[in-house]
Amino acid sequence: MSGGVQTLTVTASEAGERLDKWFKVKYPGLTFGRLQKLLRKGEVRVDGKRVKDAKLTLEAGQSVRVPPLDKEREPTQAKTSYDRVSAKDAHAIQARVLHYDDHVIILDKPAGLAVQGGSGTTKHIDGLLDALKFGLIERPRLVHRLDKDTSGLLVLARSQRAAQLLTEAFRTKAVRKAYWAVVVGVPELPMGRIDLPLGKRPGKGGDRMQIDDEDGKRAVTLYKTIDHAGRRATWLEMEPITGRTHQLRVHMAAIGTPILGDGKYGGQEAFITGAEIPKQLHLHARAIRFAHPAGGDFEITAPLPEHMQTTWAYFGFDAGSAPPPFQDDID
Secondary structure (H helix, E strand, O other): OOOOOEEEEOOHHHOOOEHHHHHHHHOOOOOHHHHHHHHHOOOOEEOOEEOOOOOOEOOOOOEEEEOOOHHHOOHHHHHHOOOOOOHHHHHHHHOOEEEEOOOEEEEEEOOOOEOOOEOOEOOEHHHHHHHHOOOOOOOOEEOOOOOOOOEEEEEEEOOHHHHHHHHHHHHOOOOEEEEEEEEEOOOOOOEEEEEOOEEEEOOOOOOEEEEOOOOOEOOEEEEEEEEEEOOOEEEEEEEEOOOOOOHHHHHHHHOOOOEOOOHHHHHHHHOOOOOOOOOOOOEEEEEEEEEOOOOOEEEEEOOOOHHHHHHHHHHOOOHHHOOOOOOOOOO
16 A cells, blocks of 8 residues: 555454455456565465465454555555545545544445456555545544445544444444435335345356355345335335345345336346436435444434435435334344
8 A cells, every 4th residue: 555554454244254355356467476476475465464375364444554555556546545536536535424533434435436346346445545634644434334225324534543442343233224225116025034045156247146045155134124115115224134245236136026227136127117216326325323332322313315316206205204214023
């Protein structure tokens, strides 16, 4: 990373990844041979200890020492190096801050902006974090992720201690998250629990998640209906009890009501013919509740993004009429 050595915290969603794959996601230009050389020289460390095996499995909350790796970045990523955030990008990401204090930052992530980099991704939250220091020397740390096309609440930690506490909270399911979505059609039951295991299926367009009763990991989603527009569409509040990749999207498609705009998992059935609404994914991280690193419970909500406001108006949904999140009436 530009500017010297950095220490990154392994997020709950990254737990279980191999060290070499973790580096490959963040530094696509870093070869396996180059990583091996860095390991032999002791320049890469996990929790302060030298690592001999690049295939080490990472755990949530661990700290990874990363030496300067500017040369390993792809040319297309150079303009988003951490010390080169443009004034325009800095202003844009700062405008998405809903709350910050000495310990945490809460962002309202826009749909279409990735949280972390990867092949072909030139702009992402991780590359904009220097614009969110707000007077501190340390860059804020990611402690969880959202899909690129999902909008809403993203929590950042402002210190290593806060990152450790929050990462552990996400890992142990101590964080509660409520999502709003519009699904196509109407679920058979107005509220319920979806308990279907998920596994990865490699494909030409990247990995896809699928229901996998044999080798999949358990995935549980609670949902309830807030409103519906006849039989065409339903406004749901969903709470993921587990945090599998694309869990809400796969689960909704599995029960026959794909999330509106989710062509990846719903195909053409994820779109409503003749409806004058955006074709974007209608999934929004609406509310979050967690134990604040400084003590006490913290809860916050994010406003609907513009494309979902348009759809709410089209179907006559009233966001102000929704019940408070985290009502324990789904079992």
